[in-house]
Amino acid sequence: MAKVKYYYDSENLAYRKIITKTRKKIGVVLLFLVASALFGFLSFVILLNTPYFETPKNRLQAREIENLKLRYAILNKKMDEVDNVIELIEERDNNLYRVYFNASPIPEEERKSGFKDADRYKDLEGYDNSQLVANTTKRIDKLRKELSIQSKSLDDILKMAEAKDKLLSAIPAIQPVRNENLKNMASGFGYRTDPFTKARKMHEGMDFTAKTGTPIYATGDGIVARADNTASGYGNHIVIRHGYGYETLYAHLSRYKCRAGQRINRGDVIGYVGSTGRSEAPHLHYEVHKNGKVVNPLNFYYGNISAVEYVAIAQLANQENQSYD
Known part of the structure; x- marks a missing residue:
């Protein structure tokens, strides 16, 4: 049963009954319902955006995000x-x-x-x-x-x-003839006595004595530039261009075992010892050129002799004796 409300009428000095109109009652009810609905909607939205209220989809996404973070940490x-x-x-x-x-x-x-x-x-x-x-x-x-x-x-x-x-x-790195006992070293690089004029002149290579027909070896990889007897004094001779500015010359050969344009590897037999050209006896005259200048071949025998043998051959090469050409 609804309560009956009264108000005090000061003019008539009496209490009178409050009569509420039906339209006003409906308006109040509607206002209450709208306010309640709005409050409920706002509360729902707030709950959706808090960790205290998660949908299954949100929980799945959260797990995937944490899994990705873990994978990124492992990747780093x-x-x-x-x-x-x-x-x-x-x-x-x-x-x-x-x-x-x-x-x-x-x-x-x-x-x-x-x-x-x-x-x-x-x-x-x-x-x-x-x-x-x-x-x-x-x-x-x-x-x-x-x-x-x-x-x-x-x-x-x-x-x-x-x-x-x-x-x-x-790089020319070995001796051009076999010289195990170092006895084949006849004349070195430098000023020597000419066997024909007996005058001192520059000897631009090293002479190795050996029997006619002794094999001659290429001292480094390269290409045969010439194998002929057209250069004065050298007789049958071979020139190998090794590249990087290096050339070697092998003179007074009895015969060849290579031809111009042929590619040669270090240690290949390219010819045989002889005494052709301006030569006193069978031997090999050997020269090394670097960038167009003749250099001492003694500095290039590190490929097949020991330190002790190098000292011994250096002593023989430095003797100012008579050359063989």
């Missing part, structure tokens, strides 16, 4: 390991490989420069975990650039190694 840890390996390779590259081949080291700022494009990672901004994703992407790009630089450096080193192998093979 693996990148730390890759970074350490790359640093070790870079250190060996700069301080070992490039030093060996006399190449300049790659500056640290060039290796670690990364990318300077400010807008490169702009599309990763504006998300809840933008910083995590952007930082990881930057690290990956930096590692990719470092690996690219290192890969190019190793390609350069491989080319230098191949060139060095060719250089080492081309």
Whole structure:
């Protein structure tokens, strides 16, 4: 039963009954219902955006986000390991490989420069975990650039190694005739007595005595430039161009075992000892030229003699005796 309400009428000094109009009652009820509905909707929205009220979809998304964060953390840890390996390779590259081949080291700022494009990672901004994703992407790009630089450096080193192998093979590094007991060394490089004029003159090679027909060996890899007897005084002779500015000459041969244009390897038999041309007796006259200038062949026998043998042959070569041509 609804309560009856009264009000005091001061003019008539009496209490009178309050009579509420039906329209007003309906309005109050409607206002209450609208207010209740609005309050309920706002409360629902607030609850949806709090951790205390999650839908199954929200819980699934939250688990996926945490899983992605964990994977990014593992990825960054693996990148730390890759970074350490790359640093070790870079250190060996700069301080070992490039030093060996006399190449300049790659500056640290060039290796670690990364990318300077400010807008490169702009599309990763504006998300809840933008910083995590952007930082990881930057690290990956930096590692990719470092690996690219290192890969190019190793390609350069491989080319230098191949060139060095060719250089080492081309340098005249052995004696042109077998000389195990060092008795075949007859005359060295320098001023010697001419066997025909008896005057002192420059002897631009080394003479090795040997029987006619003794094999003569190429002292380095190269191409036969000539094998003929057209040069005055040398008789039958061979010239090999080794590249890198090196040439060798083998004179007074009895016969050839190569021809002009033929590619020769160190140790190949190219001819045989004789006494053709301006020669006093069977022997090989051997010369080494570097960049067009004649040099002492004694400096190039490191390929097949020991240090003790080198000293012994040097003493024989430095004797100012008579040459054989």
